[in-house]
Amino acid sequence: MEELEFHNIINDTPRSSPTTHTVTDPRTESPLWPCPIASPADFEDAVASAQIAFKTWKLTPLSERQALLTKLATNLEDHLPLLSQILARESGKSLLLSELDVRTSIAQCLHYAQPANALSDHIQYEDETVKIIATHVPLGVVAAICPWNFPLILSSIKVVSSLVTGNCVIVKPSPFTPYAVMKWIELARGILPPGVLQVLNGGADLGQILTLHPGIAKVSFTGTIAVGKAVMAACAKTLKKVTLELAGNNACIVCADADLPKAVKNVASGAFFNAGQVCVATKRVYVHESVYEEFVRRLVEEVKGNYTMVEDASVPSVFGPVSNKVQFETVKRIVEDCKGKGYEIVAGGEVRESGNAEGKKGFWLEPTIVKGPPDDSVLVKEEQFGPILPVMSWSDEDDVINRSNLANAGLGASVYSSDLAQAERIARRLEAGGVWINKSERPHMGAYFSGFKDSGFGGEMGKQGLLSYSYTQSIHFAK
Template sequence: MPSVATNGTNGTNGTKGLPDFQFFNIIDGKRRTSKDHHQVTDPRTEEPLWDAPIASTKDLDDAVEAANRAFKTWKNSTTAERQKAVHDVANVILENVDILTEAQMKETGKSRPMSRFDVERAAWHFEYYRTVALEDELQYEDDTIRIIATHAPIGVLGAISPWNFPLILSTVKVVSALATGNCVIIKPSPFTPYSLLKFCELAQSVLPPGVFQALNGGADLGEQMTLHAGIHHISFTGTIAVGQRILRNCAGTLKKVILELAGNNACIVCDDVDLDKVVPQVATGALFHAGQVCVASKRLYIHESIYDRFLERLIEESKKFAVDDDESVSFGPLSNKANYDRAVGIVEDCKRNGYKIVTGGEVKPREKGFWIPPTIVVRPPEDALVVREEQFAPIVPVMSWAEEDDVIARANIDNAGLGASVYTPDLDRAQKIARQLESGTVWINQFERPHHAGFFGGWKLSGFGGELGKQGLLHYCHTQSLQIAK
């Protein structure tokens, strides 16, 4: 967690050049300060940002009490009432797009265009569930019985959010909870608390008190949420190790759990692709947001017959992801010092082992900021650190393959169950390969981006349960079977 300053201020640090924002924990519809605060570092400048209040154990207990009180009413709201609420929240996001863009831009290091796109995408999630809901389903009927499946909300959701896309990935959890009649307490990553705290504060204008609350803190607060008997459901996006700990914690109270974990995703490029079209797509899949995307192409497998030509074009394409372009819509610094140090360690490991780096490889191309340029590593072995572990940085290992069975086996490692991509104009061949990949989502002839209408969940070490689409709502509900005698 970033360093803590216990200065007792009301959420503004007076740092020159920053908008005069204040940030609060949101409990029972009200803003709450704290005697303890921390400041996040701007990834572009390494300068401190605003004070963010740190929630106490009492704050958590108060929020849980308020959520359970609100749930008694909210769970009985109609589908129409919930859909109006999510539409109203979407409008709140769009009406405050400049504020949310600024806060997220500063905390993540994203450019203004990239941050604004994220804010607008967050609103799309709410608009999608304005028209999508779970209905009662007739499961079986004969002369003696009629069986109906209905879907009841679980209760209070504890949502623990990541730092790479604070608003996009968090709003998936929030809207899924609200649309199904649950209440939600969200904990932002301590690296990116600002946009979520501000979003929750703004949303209070259109939601009943206690239905949506926000508490800022570090791993200790997340641990308390997973163990709290008054929280009935956890949704977490983050690392495998933390996800496993959460699953163990939740076993004590048999909480429902959704985990989206690491995705060391494979990208398979076949020998029949159009390089002019495919290389830019693959480069975007690997380097967008400096590789800090859960489903980014982390391992490239290029057919050996086109490997050299593909690599040459990929090197040129990577130069378009400039580290000195503050208005880039696709690239930026690494979002925090911890991830930067981890990425530097991967680059250093490649150099120590003599792996061929054909572009990039430098660190600190700027005097300030957590920048690493696009770095391409040629044919490292499968047991190399840069291959076996998710880089979450613009460091791209590029391997070759000849036989489909071989590349599929290499793709299907245990920490690669979140996403994958396949490029070939032969759609029968593409689906044949895709259906053999042990991954929750496979993108065919496109770079990897989750779609709000498509179910999204990891397999194996990459996750547990899932979200998005109509099917994702099932993971926020109990299914009740009504068996009616005739």
């Protein structure tokens, strides 16, 4: 791939920096491109530009904002090959998954470009004395602090939610995957008024000043629980609005009457899609004891047959390396803990043995299945966010629900059963923001996505997600 240049975008103008950092390709450990780090002056200029732009952008009719979202979608489509290649290099995804990242971002733009999917005025209450209308007023400048596992998807949902509600937005991509997001916003220059959509690259120090600056009205953050708590504490100093989408150690319950061939395929996809680096990935599986051994056997066959390590990103694959060395070491420690404790590893369990021409191996871990680890093991208690899956058995419904409902996490869950009444009964008792029945966990942009307990504060997507990007004003008409 040709040499590329990247810039922070401030007031629709590319801006370089004497300070840069370089990301490593997770497949090969080869260095990619220098990426400019925004300075404090860049940050102040971006906030000032957004505040100026907001004065007129907030007055732009909804229909015009939605028309511009359609143009953003077209722009993404026009640059899909370039953005996909950049994503593949920085994240370790195959081109297949990288194109999905871009296409889902396109779909998000088009979804909120539809009048039915945006917020509109409505009558809250009416009687013979009064009519009360609810209208939705934009907050101001939104800071979107984004993760590395789906760089475009999880940035664009914050961007389109901000724009359709009349806010300006400053995007801070993850320093592990800054390139595609920065290039997207660079390529989108000229579509929106200057200052409405900007991007700044930086690390934790930039994230901190975004949360503290009085010129930022809202922070939308996706990341770890520990950082999310720090973001919330910082936002409290200026009473910012805040949305947090945090970690989820998601449980899956397979009932005795589940369609095993379908359940196995879905569980494998839920657990090992993008090497398990999905916030709502299947991370703990509880299988009824009557079908436990058969389920494990089928799952091992499915994973060994369809989830393999392929270095060439052009080969269609939903499995790839761990996206960065920090997370690679985290997952590797969990694998070593399982080995050290003598847990039964029935698939995988090894790092990549062969290297590339430079002798570097990349951040590759085999898809790993651990049979029957105890509930108090690190693998079961902590979110692994990588390609390792514990599979436990159960016999009593109340017991498995209690085991599934962790004290600190509740983002997603799934249930497999041929008895839909039973599946729904279990689903309603699971303490998770989203539950999927007879399918793997995949958020839908038309549905509110949020976490219970430490898995989040507020939420994104659906009309309800847009409410957190707005004030709701009640206008009372006397009759």
